[in-house]
Amino acid sequence: MAGHSSTEHDPGLTLTTQQPVAQQRIVDLLQAAWAVFVKDLRIELRTRYAINAMVLFAACTAMMVSIGTTFIGLRRTEEALLIQASLLWIALLFAAISGLSRGFVHEEETRTLAALRLAAPAIAVYLGKFLLNLALLALLGVITSLLFIVLVRVQVGSPLAFLGILAAGGLSLATSTTILAAIITRASFKNALFAVLAFPLLVPPLIIAIQGTAATLAEGGGVLALPALQFLIAYSVAMFVASLLLFRFVWEA
Amino acid sequence: MDIRLIVEEVAARYGARDVFAAVSVELCAGETMVVSGQNGSGKSTFLRLLAGLQRADAGQITYLVGQEAFDPRDAGHLIGWVAPDLMLYRDLTARENLRFFAAVRRITLDDHAIDDLLARVGLAGRSDDRLAAYSSGMTQRMRYAYALIHQPPVLLLDEPTVTLDERGAEVVDTVIKAQRRHGIVVIATNDPRELRYGDLVLEFGST
Numbered sequence: 001m002a003g004h005s006s007t008e009h010d011p012g013l014t015l016t017t018q019q020p021v022a023q024q025r026i027v028d029l030l031q032a033a034w035a036v037f038v039k040d041l042r043i044e045l046r047t048r049y050a051i052n053a054m055v056l057f058a059a060c061t062a063m064m065v066s067i068g069t070t071f072i073g074l075r076r077t078e079e080a081l082l083i084q085a086s087l088l089w090i091a092l093l094f095a096a097i098s099g100l101s102r103g104f105v106h107e108e109e110t111r112t113l114a115a116l117r118l119a120a121p122a123i124a125v126y127l128g129k130f131l132l133n134l135a136l137l138a139l140l141g142v143i144t145s146l147l148f149i150v151l152v153r154v155q156v157g158s159p160l161a162f163l164g165i166l167a168a169g170g171l172s173l174a175t176s177t178t179i180l181a182a183i184i185t186r187a188s189f190k191n192a193l194f195a196v197l198a199f200p201l202l203v204p205p206l207i208i209a210i211q212g213t214a215a216t217l218a219e220g221g222g223v224l225a226l227p228a229l230q231f232l233i234a235y236s237v238a239m240f241v242a243s244l245l246l247f248r249f250v251w252e253a
Numbered sequence: 254m255d256i257r258l259i260v261e262e263v264a265a266r267y268g269a270r271d272v273f274a275a276v277s278v279e280l281c282a283g284e285t286m287v288v289s290g291q292n293g294s295g296k297s298t299f300l301r302l303l304a305g306l307q308r309a310d311a312g313q314i315t316y317l318v319g320q321e322a323f324d325p326r327d328a329g330h331l332i333g334w335v336a337p338d339l340m341l342y343r344d345l346t347a348r349e350n351l352r353f354f355a356a357v358r359r360i361t362l363d364d365h366a367i368d369d370l371l372a373r374v375g376l377a378g379r380s381d382d383r384l385a386a387y388s389s390g391m392t393q394r395m396r397y398a399y400a401l402i403h404q405p406p407v408l409l410l411d412e413p414t415v416t417l418d419e420r421g422a423e424v425v426d427t428v429i430k431a432q433r434r435h436g437i438v439v440i441a442t443n444d445p446r447e448l449r450y451g452d453l454v455l456e457f458g459s460t
Contacts, residue, residue: 028359035356043344111340114306115399118329120357252326 029124036120036128040103041135049106050099054140057098061091062147069152076155078218084154085213089169089206091144096137096173101181101194103129108185117251126247130178130240137170154217161222161229162213168232169209175239176201182250205235254406256282256318256331258303258437263312265298272298273457276312282406285429285438285450290457296441297336299457300411303439304334316407328407330358333400335393336411343385347371347395350384351402358403374398375424389416397428406436413440413447 044050065087107113116125145166148154156162177198184193212228215221257279264274272295280286288296301307302314305325316323316331323331341350348367355362362370371380374394379387384395393416400408413429414422429450432438440450448454 032357032359035353039342039345039349039353042349043342046344110343111338112342114304114334115339115341115354116357117306118304118332118334119354124357 029121030127032121032124033127033131036116036125037131037135040128040132043106044102044132044136050102050136051139054095054099054136055143057095058091058140058144059147061087061094062144062151065091065148066151078214081217082210082214084148084152085210085217087152088144088148088154088213089210091148092137092140092169093173093202093206095140095144096177097195097198099136099140100133100174100177101184101190103132103178104181104185105190113185122248122251123244125251126178126182126243129181130174130243133174133178133181134171137174138167141166141170156217157219158216158222158225161225162216164229165209165212165216165225165232168229168236169205169213171236172205172209172232172239173202175236175243176205179239179243179247179250182247186253201239205232208232208235254282254318254435256316256406256437258407258439259313259315259317260303261313261315263299263302263309263314265295265302265307266310274311276455278453278455280437280439280453282436283433284452285433285440286453286455287448287451288439288441288455288457289443289448292443294457296457297338297411299455300334300336300409300439300441303407304332304409305329306334318406330403331405332407332409333403333405334409334411335396335400335413336409337415339396339399341384341392341395341399344383346381346383347376347387347398348380350395351398354399354402360403362402370398370401373401373424374428375420390418390421393417394421394424397424401428408432408436408438410438411441412444413442414444 069084107116145162149156177194180194180197180201183197184190187193208228208231212225212232215224215228218224260276260278263276265272276299278286288299290296298307302309303325305328314325316325316328318331325332342353345353348364348371351362351367351370368377368380371377374397376391376394376398379391384392387395408428410425410429413425417425429438429440433450438450440447442448
């Protein structure tokens with residue numbers, strides 16, 4: 001069959017050639033995942049549905065927190081840092097929830113799921129959507145942090161550790177929300193269901209991310225944030241592997 | 254390609270309602286089957302089962318390529334599917350859609366090949382328009398481009414000429430005749446003119 005590739009079964013393969021074939025399959029899968037990501041990013045840049053919703057939410061939250069904390073006049077105590085870290089992650093969480101289910105839900109709303117299911121390997125779809133969520137969260141993390149630094153006058157004591165916690169926390173959010181978005185795609189009341197399912201999955205990494213972020217806001221708190229960083233990376237890896245194993249069942253349900 | 258489609262005792266149900274039951278049929282390369290029946294008789298559902306987009310409530314569907322058997326859910330590379338509920342990306346152009354579907358199918362398709370494919374379905378010169386700007390007939394033609402991109406040995410056509418003008422119907426006629434030479438065609442239709450394509454007609458009862 002024309003164009004169909006390298007992944008076709010060849011009964012003549014020997015043991016010595018199986019490894020390159022497996023490698024080729026992985027390369028094919030990653031290239032297909034990249035194609036899904038590029039397609040979704042192109043659509044997102046044209047429609048700006050998720051980006052607009054997420055950035056607007058983050059900006060509004062930062063503005064309101066800025067006004068509130070000005071009235072309170074927070075001093076730079078340990079409790080104040082914890083409050084600032086909590087507010088930052090609340091803003092990130094709700095902004096993320098407002099946009100991250102978009103990848104799968106948009107496919108369902110525009111009825112393109114069937115075309116995608118027939119053409120693309122399930123894992124490539126998951127990886128492509130995951131990459132999009134990761135990219136959106138990276139953008140959101142940078143914008144929200146800058147807004148908090150400027151408007152809420154958050155001072156970062158250990159910038160490198162702060163970025164590390166932000167990246168690891170974002171990774172946790174992206175791994176969890178991607179598989180959740182796939183699960184709720186064909187349900188009624190998608191948004192409500194997304195929030196309900198996200199709550200138990202996201203609370204543990206969020207608590208740790210808040211504690212880690214609070215540590216990095218203090219001078220020389222980078223070392224104290226290390227256990228939080230380790231937890232967030234371990235959580236993300238576990239969630240990512242579980243998602244890879246489960247996604248095909250969700251996708252074909 | 255040596256390909257066979259084997260349908261054994263397949264049934265579909267929506268809730269308590271049986272749509273159809275115990276459907277068995279076998280098709281080889283070069284054969285065309287027309288599935289006809291009234292609205293709601295399960296024609297589209299049957300094609301969705303063949304495409305692996307829906308699970309049968311009973312029975313089994315198998316694609317045999319040589320000695321290798323494929324479940325419909327793993328046979329996306331063997332199947333081209335055209336149906337009214339097949340939607341492509343409205344925010345992308347025709348070229349971008351085809352490039353994307355070629356990429357996820359791991360097919361190399363340059364601009365010249367895309368232009369050829371679009372010309373084949375009567376969309377020459379419209380490759381850089383977004384699908385949102387397409388009429389319903391053009392959208393239907395675009396579905397054929399999507400279905401033919403990987404030159405599948407099995408073509409599943411649900412209401413193949415719906416919304417098409419006379420020229421569009423001629424395109425479909427050409428596609429079906431070309432496909433019959435080397436592969437399997439299954440057509441779900443209510444149009445009596447399309448019954449002529451069938452080497453075999455499967456009549457679904459009304460409910």
